[in-house]
Amino acid sequence: MSIHEQILTGAHPANTPITPSDVHQIMGAGVEYVLLDVRTQDEFNHGHIKGAVLLPVDNLRRLAPSLLPDKEALILIYCNTGNRAALAVKMLGRLGYTSIASFGGIVNWPYEVVT
Numbered sequence: 001m002s003i004h005e006q007i008l009t010g011a012h013p014a015n016t017p018i019t020p021s022d023v024h025q026i027m028g029a030g031v032e033y034v035l036l037d038v039r040t041q042d043e044f045n046h047g048h049i050k051g052a053v054l055l056p057v058d059n060l061r062r063l064a065p066s067l068l069p070d071k072e073a074l075i076l077i078y079c080n081t082g083n084r085a086a087l088a089v090k091m092l093g094r095l096g097y098t099s100i101a102s103f104g105g106i107v108n109w110p111y112e113v114v115t
Contacts, residue, residue: 007074007101017086023076023103024111027051033074038088039106043080047113049106057084060091068092074099081105 007018026033037044037052044054055067057079068075075097079085082104089102106113 007099017082017102017104018076020103020109020111026074026076031074033076034068036068036075036077036088037106038077038079038084045115047106047115049078049109050112050114052078057088057091060088061095064092064095064097068097071095071097072099073097075101077102078109079105081107 023035027035035049035052037048037054038057038060039048039054040056041054044052048054053067055063075092077085077088077092077100079088082102085102085104089100092100
């Protein structure tokens with residue numbers, strides 16, 4: 001079973017991070033996903049992964065329902081070092097999102113970033 005299938009079916013525990021390599025594989029697999037950056041606007045402006053949606057962790061509870069209406073969508077979350085991404089996974093889980101995973105921080109992303 002592929003990593004995105006594990007996340008979607010609940011076979012992958014939400015509190016267990018996935019790797020940047022896993023995310024890169026998902027990005028190339030032709031499946032639908034949301035790439036969620038939970039850093040600040042300034043951090044995002046300095047470099048982010050192409051296609052990422054910015055939703056700072058401080059605004060997550062308030063804005064997630066409108067910006068992320070599909071609670072069953074595959075949501076891949078990152079921040080700078082992984083702490084805020086882990087927090088975001090917990091917060092989204094409490095809000096009822098079911099297919100969420102953190103891949104840590106952009107500092108560990110070995111692929112291209114854009115500004």
